[in-house]
Amino acid sequence: MHDEEMVGLRRKRRMAQVVSLTSAVIFLWILLYGASTVRHASRIAxxxxxxxxxxxxxxxxxxxxxxxxxxxxxxxxxxxxxxxxxxxxxxxxxxxxxxxxxxxxxxxxxxxxxxxxxxxxxxxxxxxxxxxxxxxxxxxxxxxxxxxxxxxxxxxxxxxxxxxxxxxxxxxxxxxxxxxxxxxxxxxxxxxxxxxxxxxxxxxxxxxxxxxxxxxxxxxxxxxxxxxxxxxxxxxxxxxxxxxxxxxxxxxxxxxxxxxxxxxxxxxxxxxxxxxEPVLIQEKILNRKGKHTDEGMEV
Amino acid sequence: MHDEEMVGLRRKRRMAQVVSLTSAVIFLWILLYGASTVRHASRIAxxxxxxxxxxxxxxxxxxxxxxxxxxxxxxxxxxxxxxxxxxxxxxxxxxxxxxxxxxxxxxxxxxxxxxxxxxxxxxxxxxxxxxxxxxxxxxxxxxxxxxxxxxxxxxxxxxxxxxxxxxxxxxxxxxxxxxxxxxxxxxxxxxxxxxxxxxxxxxxxxxxxxxxxxxxxxxxxxxxxxxxxxxxxxxxxxxxxxxxxxxxxxxxxxxxxxxxxxxxxxxxxxxxxxxxEPVLIQEKILNRKGKHTDEGMEV
Missing domain, CATH: 3.90.550.10 (Spore Coat Polysaccharide Biosynthesis Protein SpsA; Chain A)
Incomplete structure (x- = not known):
């Protein structure tokens, strides 16, 4: 293995580490922030x-x-x-x-x-x-x-x-x-x-x-x-x-x-x-004739 | 550099890549999911x-x-x-x-x-x-x-x-x-x-x-x-x-x-x-004496 190859490998490794670390930090931050919001909700008396x-x-x-x-x-x-x-x-x-x-x-x-x-x-x-x-x-x-x-x-x-x-x-x-x-x-x-x-x-x-x-x-x-x-x-x-x-x-x-x-x-x-109390004058007249305007409906 | 060292280095690099990729995927998923929620809200007529x-x-x-x-x-x-x-x-x-x-x-x-x-x-x-x-x-x-x-x-x-x-x-x-x-x-x-x-x-x-x-x-x-x-x-x-x-x-x-x-x-x-309409009999009696129970208050 050439020295340049080694250097390139190490650089890539460092890059991967940086990316992974950054992603992980952001990910953890979101996770914790989210959790704290949930915790807060459950903490309300x-x-x-x-x-x-x-x-x-x-x-x-x-x-x-x-x-x-x-x-x-x-x-x-x-x-x-x-x-x-x-x-x-x-x-x-x-x-x-x-x-x-x-x-x-x-x-x-x-x-x-x-x-x-x-x-x-x-x-x-x-x-x-x-x-x-x-x-x-x-x-x-x-x-x-x-x-x-x-x-x-x-x-x-x-x-x-x-x-x-x-x-x-x-x-x-x-x-x-x-x-x-x-x-x-x-x-x-x-x-x-x-x-x-x-x-x-x-x-x-x-x-x-x-x-x-x-x-x-x-x-x-x-x-x-x-x-x-x-x-x-x-x-x-x-x-x-x-x-x-x-x-x-x-x-x-x-x-x-x-x-x-x-x-x-x-x-x-x-x-x-x-x-x-609602005015239901016409309703009462209809009721006497056997009609209910709310028949089958929940009011 | 020994071969074992190279193998270890490659394994670590692969590990770092897997971690970074997983984190990135999860991070992106959260980001996109969050964004889609926001988009949905703004799309309501x-x-x-x-x-x-x-x-x-x-x-x-x-x-x-x-x-x-x-x-x-x-x-x-x-x-x-x-x-x-x-x-x-x-x-x-x-x-x-x-x-x-x-x-x-x-x-x-x-x-x-x-x-x-x-x-x-x-x-x-x-x-x-x-x-x-x-x-x-x-x-x-x-x-x-x-x-x-x-x-x-x-x-x-x-x-x-x-x-x-x-x-x-x-x-x-x-x-x-x-x-x-x-x-x-x-x-x-x-x-x-x-x-x-x-x-x-x-x-x-x-x-x-x-x-x-x-x-x-x-x-x-x-x-x-x-x-x-x-x-x-x-x-x-x-x-x-x-x-x-x-x-x-x-x-x-x-x-x-x-x-x-x-x-x-x-x-x-x-x-x-x-x-x-609220019953305000006592209020009217007080008003005649110059008193208002809601003085300085917004009701």
């Missing part, structure tokens, strides 16, 4: 969202377009939907499976005597009590067998509107976070009253004397706190407006424990909306 | 969505949670929001910039004499006429200077609910697509009547004699068709319920041109919802 729901014309559109779209964009959500029904409906089952979200589908009917009667005021009897408790039962069982208590619990009613930033705020809670809610208590915004960054009361028009004058949509807690207080739940026999106070007291909380979120409670990130 | 909107308590929550979340998930949307106002509002400007969507923010006020008077029925005067026409004006100008007429035009009112599948259906339209709409015309579902897969009429309770008895949310057209008929627009002087018919006739269309979408018009992918 889960928000378990409990949503009580019931059958009505706008149920599908409310759950789909006000809730599931927000949850899909927020990511890291486990949706626990509890139907007020004696069975799981196909409508809700289909809807949940189409979201692509991790979810749990439950049901428990509210007995007739616990339901509001036509002559009673809308707030005379609390709604969603048994459904929220059923969600809590499932969640506690689930967490019992898991060794990850990094998550959060939030109650999201099925017709409210949720800003995506709300979920970022929930993920920085230590034990319990609280924030303003729009269109509740007959005012534009119900919100906590702050002094020196601490919550000292409630800026609400109705029943400000409550220990926690906060709407169901206005707080979230860590699941660790939930597990530390296995008895905390909702109760049908509380006076109107006292469900939130009863639950939060059950978690051993005081007003001073509340962590103000949403820029010191100056931002609205959740709206207590209701969908107008 | 744009859907230009025109949304007329007006100031009210639920404007932000409606636009954000019913529309922008759906559009973010659907992708390939250019949102044209036209305010019925004599200026662009900060609320809508902030909202749009936060969506991350490509958007165009316009405004045009409806003069007082064209607005519904308190004694008039809700349908006595058409709404959003000038705003939709302003959206059309902008879109035609935009398309004039673009050489891409692959897109679509859809009118999305600011409080309806949109299933994500609707946008997939719009993207397979040739000239004009049509589908059912829920909660409109006082029935559960207004929909086209089909015979042998062709549209032969309209299954609606109110004014079925219209050439196009379809709600604003029930059709979309290709932007090419729009550009071929530069005069097509909405008109304040049409009888109630005839805006859609007037616009579609302006595009030179006949009933037979309509392409039935949403599984031969058997699926509901859009709901004509309205948000209930």
């Amino acid at each position: 889960l928000i378990y969202i409990v949503t009580p729901t019931y059958t009505r014309p706008s149920q599908k559109v409310d759950l789909t377009t006000r809730l599931s779209h927000a949850f899909q964009l927020a990511q890291g959500i486990h949706w626990i939907v509890v139907e007020d029904s004696d069975h799981k409906t196909t409508l809700v089952a289909n809807l949940l499976s189409r979201t692509g979200l991790p979810y749990t589908h439950l049901h428990i009917p509210t007995p007739g005597h616990m339901k509001r009667q036509p002559h009673e005021k809308p707030w005379a009897k609390p709604r969603g009590v048994l459904q929220r408790n059923e969600g809590l039962r499932w969640l506690r069982e689930e967490l019992q067998s898991s060794n990850n208590l990094d998550g959060f619990l939030y109650f999201a009613d099925d017709d409210n509107g949720y800003d995506l930033e709300l979920f970022d705020e929930i993920r920085i809670i230590k034990r319990v976070g609280v924030w303003p809610v729009a269109f509740v208590g007959e005012v534009m915004v119900e919100k906590p009253l702050l002094k020196d960054g601490k919550i000292v009361g409630w800026d609400v028009a109705i029943k400000p004397e409550r220990e926690f004058a906060v709407d169901m949509a206005g707080f979230a807690v860590s699941v660790k706190l939930l597990m530390d207080h296995p008895e905390a739940k909702f109760d049908f026999d509380q006076p109107p407006g006292y469900q939130e106070t009863y639950f939060l007291k059950g978690l051993g909380l005081k007003k001073e424990d509340m962590e103000p979120k949403a820029k010191n409670c100056t931002q609205v990130l959740v709206w207590h909306t209701k969908t107008k | 744009l859907i230009y969505i025109v949304t007329p909107t007006y100031t009210r308590p639920s404007q932000k929550v409606d636009l954000t949670t019913r529309l922008s979340h759906a559009f973010q998930l659907a992708q390939g949307i250019h949102w044209i929001v036209v305010e019925d106002s004599d200026h662009k509002t900060t609320l809508v400007a902030n909202l749009l910039s936060r969506t991350g969507l490509p958007y165009t923010h316009l405004h045009i006020p409806t003069p007082g004499h064209m607005k519904r008077q308190p004694h008039e029925k809700p349908w006595a005067k058409p709404r959003g006429v000038l705003q939709r026409n302003e959206g059309l004006r902008w879109l035609r100008e935009e398309l004039q200077s673009s050489n891409n007429l692959d897109g679509f035009l859809y009118f999305a009112d600011d409080d309806n609910g949109y299933d994500l599948e609707l946008f997939d259906e719009i993207r397979i339209i040739k000239r004009v697509g049509v589908w059912p709409v829920a909660f409109v015309g006082e029935v559960m579902v207004e929909k086209p009547l089909l015979k042998d897969g062709k549209i032969v009429g309209w299954d609606v309770a109110i004014k079925p004699e219209r050439e196009f008895a379809v709600d604003m949310a029930g059709f979309a057209v290709s932007v090419k068709l729009l550009m071929d008929h530069p005069e097509a627009k909405f008109d304040f002087d049409q009888p109630p319920g005839y805006q859609e018919t007037y616009f579609l006739k302006g595009l030179g269309l006949k009933k037979e041109d309509m392409e039935p979408k949403a599984k031969n018009c058997t699926q509901v992918l859009v709901w004509h919802t309205k948000t209930k």
